[in-house]
Amino acid sequence: MERLELINILKNCEFKIDAYEGIDCVTVLVPKESLFSFLKLLKEDERLKFNMIADITAVDYPEQKPRFELVYHIFSIANNIRIRVKSRVEEGDSVESVTSLWKGAEWLEREVFDMFGINFKNHPDLRRILMTEDFKYYPLRKDFPLQGIEES
Amino acid sequence: MSEQKKYMTLNMGPQHPATHGVLKVILELEGEVIHRAIPVIGHLHRGVEKLGESKTYIQNIVYTDRLDYTSAMINNLAYCLAVEKLMNIEVPERAKVIRVIMSELSRIAAHLIWLATHALDIGAMTLYFYCFREREKILDMWEMVSGQRLTPSYIRIGGLLADLPEGFMDKLKEFVDTFDAHVDEYDKLLSKNPIWLARTKDIGIISAEDAISWGLTGPALRGSGVKFDYRKAQPYCGYEEYEFDVPVGSKGDNYDRYLVRMEELRQSNRILKQAIKRLPEGPIKAHVPEIVFPDKDLVLKNIEALIHQFKIGCGGFTVPKGEVYASVENAKGELGFYIVSDGSSMPYRFRIKSSCFVNLSALPEIVKGSMIADVVAVIGSIDIVLGEIDR
Numbered sequence: 001m002e003r004l005e006l007i008n009i010l011k012n013c014e015f016k017i018d019a020y021e022g023i024d025c026v027t028v029l030v031p032k033e034s035l036f037s038f039l040k041l042l043k044e045d046e047r048l049k050f051n052m053i054a055d056i057t058a059v060d061y062p063e064q065k066p067r068f069e070l071v072y073h074i075f076s077i078a079n080n081i082r083i084r085v086k087s088r089v090e091e092g093d094s095v096e097s098v099t100s101l102w103k104g105a106e107w108l109e110r111e112v113f114d115m116f117g118i119n120f121k122n123h124p125d126l127r128r129i130l131m132t133e134d135f136k137y138y139p140l141r142k143d144f145p146l147q148g149i150e151e152s
Numbered sequence: 153m154s155e156q157k158k159y160m161t162l163n164m165g166p167q168h169p170a171t172h173g174v175l176k177v178i179l180e181l182e183g184e185v186i187h188r189a190i191p192v193i194g195h196l197h198r199g200v201e202k203l204g205e206s207k208t209y210i211q212n213i214v215y216t217d218r219l220d221y222t223s224a225m226i227n228n229l230a231y232c233l234a235v236e237k238l239m240n241i242e243v244p245e246r247a248k249v250i251r252v253i254m255s256e257l258s259r260i261a262a263h264l265i266w267l268a269t270h271a272l273d274i275g276a277m278t279l280y281f282y283c284f285r286e287r288e289k290i291l292d293m294w295e296m297v298s299g300q301r302l303t304p305s306y307i308r309i310g311g312l313l314a315d316l317p318e319g320f321m322d323k324l325k326e327f328v329d330t331f332d333a334h335v336d337e338y339d340k341l342l343s344k345n346p347i348w349l350a351r352t353k354d355i356g357i358i359s360a361e362d363a364i365s366w367g368l369t370g371p372a373l374r375g376s377g378v379k380f381d382y383r384k385a386q387p388y389c390g391y392e393e394y395e396f397d398v399p400v401g402s403k404g405d406n407y408d409r410y411l412v413r414m415e416e417l418r419q420s421n422r423i424l425k426q427a428i429k430r431l432p433e434g435p436i437k438a439h440v441p442e443i444v445f446p447d448k449d450l451v452l453k454n455i456e457a458l459i460h461q462f463k464i465g466c467g468g469f470t471v472p473k474g475e476v477y478a479s480v481e482n483a484k485g486e487l488g489f490y491i492v493s494d495g496s497s498m499p500y501r502f503r504i505k506s507s508c509f510v511n512l513s514a515l516p517e518i519v520k521g522s523m524i525a526d527v528v529a530v531i532g533s534i535d536i537v538l539g540e541i542d543r
Binding site: 022023024025027051052053054055057059060071073077080082084102103104105106107108111115129130131132139140144146 | 193194197199201202203205206237238240362364365366367368369378380385386474475476477478479486488490492500501503505509510512513514517542543
């Protein structure tokens with residue numbers, strides 16, 4: 001599938017989104033409220049078939065509101081195309097987990113929770129993954145010092 | 153007795169020879185059968201993603217070496233491709249071919265470690281020495297080009313560290329000519345060995361549908377019969393011009409994954425043969441003076457070149473604002489780099505998508521209901537490197 005074709009399909013979908021062609025792949029900005037339904041559409045639509053989750057991560061912009069940008073990279077094996085879905089999330093917000101769509105999201109979401117402190121609703125096992133259980137901070141936030149925190 | 157069943161809990165690792173690093177698996181057992189397996193990772197967490205935000209784009213290359221340290225060159229490549237995409241740099245043809253050569257050598261080196269340790273875990277010791285004999289030759293070649301055996305950092309943004317040294321091609325040709333026969337040797341030792349078959353056939357099965365849903369990539373995905381390889385699907389470095397097959401399994405058990413990797417050893421060698429024939433003369437660095445180091449002999453003679461080298465070495469270079477995701481097929485699967493640039497000389501976000509991380513996340517489902525001894529076989533068969541998982 002070509003990128004423009006994908007953008008055209010997405011522009012005609014029911015959601016209020018902003019789709020454009022990035023340097024590497026089609027990028028879509030989705031409001032947090034419709035994020036889960038939009039991702040569900042990506043996976044289940046007959047034309048799109050985005051069946052493989054490649055990555056879930058976040059970027060921290062402490063001076064902006066909402067603070068975080070959640071970033072999903074999803075690949076469609078059938079159409080041989082990648083898509084990037086981004087959504088802005090405020091500190092303390094909960095986002096619907098996509099583990100029901102892609103099982104592989106389980107650990108990826110745990111890592112986002114561990115590193116940024118973004119909560120996922122209906123996640124089967126949302127615990128810290130790389131840091132220890134009693135660690136109080138979120139290391140990939142920009143306000144966490146590079147040297148670490150003494151008492152932690 | 154209460155209605156709730158009592159399971160025995162067993163900690164496997166973090167110091168366990170068969171977990172390929174510091175991985176702990178908490179096993180809940182019913183007799184010898186696994187009721188639940190919980191991998192505990194993070195023992196090797198060094199915060200590479202955090203560190204990456206405070207280092208220049210050039211300095212970050214050395215961190216990529218230390219992800220999957222069995223095949224460092226592919227990690228260098230993935231990172232450099234991402235930055236090059238962001239800066240819109242095209243590397244010269246000769247550099248591309250050398251990159252393919254290094255990628256395939258890395259793949260072979262990584263698969264040899266996998267084969268050696270996987271066989272050792274299951275009890276076949278002899279193979280270990282055979283595999284390391286060939287891997288040694290690859291490490292020697294890396295030492296020739298970069299001075300380092302394990303962490304070469306040979307592939308750089310915009311090209312390569314230096315051109316191939318004298319005598320490299322002869323060594324490579326000698327390796328390529330003899331390697332197929334060596335794979336046959338491994339094959340003879342294992343493929344029909346009854347103990348090997350008993351430990352791998354019908355063990356650790358994962359269906360194609362599940363493999364995709366778990367997001368598995370690499371041989372773990374292809375073992376389940378999904379013909380998907382980033383070198384074919386989204387070619388980079390001119391992979392579309394090489395002829396090679398993508399082997400797939402049928403059932404998705406340990407044995408299928410074993411066969412897939414064995415065939416990949418042969419296919420990688422096939423690519424190497426074509427690359428040797430294809431290797432053109434020419435420059436090995438893109439002509440972008442603001443990011444590429446000047447030639448060393450020029451630096452020693454010319455003051456401007458010296459200042460130039462000093463400037464790039466100390467301050468790095470700025471990268472235009474934007475974001476990019478680039479991935480390569482490394483020995484374990486998809487290794488992706490997601491870089492967000494704010495226009496400065498350091499990445500704003502330096503995200504590493506690790507295939508081992510995702511592949512290991514499927515372990516609890518794969519080993520559920522199987523015997524405790526199979527955990528070792530399955531971990532070996534998924535082929536993980538903790539350096540890449542914990543980052």
